[in-house]
Amino acid sequence: MNTEMHDSFHARNELEEKLMATQEGQMNGEAFMDYLMDTQVFMPVKDSIGIEGFTGSDKAIPLTLNSEDDIEVLILFTSPERARDFVQAYPGYAGGLLAEFSWILQRTGSGIGISINPNWPVGMDLEPDMVQQLKVHQGP
Numbered sequence: 001m002n003t004e005m006h007d008s009f010h011a012r013n014e015l016e017e018k019l020m021a022t023q024e025g026q027m028n029g030e031a032f033m034d035y036l037m038d039t040q041v042f043m044p045v046k047d048s049i050g051i052e053g054f055t056g057s058d059k060a061i062p063l064t065l066n067s068e069d070d071i072e073v074l075i076l077f078t079s080p081e082r083a084r085d086f087v088q089a090y091p092g093y094a095g096g097l098l099a100e101f102s103w104i105l106q107r108t109g110s111g112i113g114i115s116i117n118p119n120w121p122v123g124m125d126l127e128p129d130m131v132q133q134l135k136v137h138q139g140p
Contacts, residue, residue: 009121015039015078020122037102037138041116042077046092063093064112071128073113076104082117105135 011017018035021027045060063075077083080096087093108114114131117123126134 011122012079012081015041016122019078019116019124022124023122033134037100037105037134039101040098041101041104042080042083042096042098043104044075044077044083044087044090044093044096046095060095060097063087063090065115067113071113072111073115073125074104074108075118076101076114076116078117078122082120086119102138105131105138108135 009020011020015036018027018032022029022032044063046063064072065075067073075086077086080098083096087096105114108131110132111128112131113128114126115123116125
């Protein structure tokens with residue numbers, strides 16, 4: 001893999017360090033997924049109340065987009081800072097939740113993919129079947 005893409009990307013947390021290591025082949029994909037399960041990610045949400053960026057999780061609507069294949073994709077980031085530029089294109093999604101990936105995974109419906117850090121050189125896309133496999137593997 002071309003490591004030049006990482007020249008402008010500096011890891012800001014442990015999750016980003018491990019994601020980079022996985023993309024560069026220095027960390028096993030399965031080991032990364034085990035790590036990811038217990039790690040917090042940032043989920044941009046549209047809040048029906050919208051009190052200055054504060055989000056009531058029971059009313060939060062996560063940011064999802066449709067892929068070219070018409071698959072619904074849940075958008076996640078490794079930190080709120082990574083989401084800032086991306087969410088500007090989606091009014092109302094300035095707020096968000098920091099939550100464990102496993103918690104988000106269990107609340108993800110079938111047929112939905114996940115994209116972590118879209119538009120960044122260090123990120124990951126999970127197809128809907130992979131999301132379902134992770135849910136089954138993790139259990140309730």
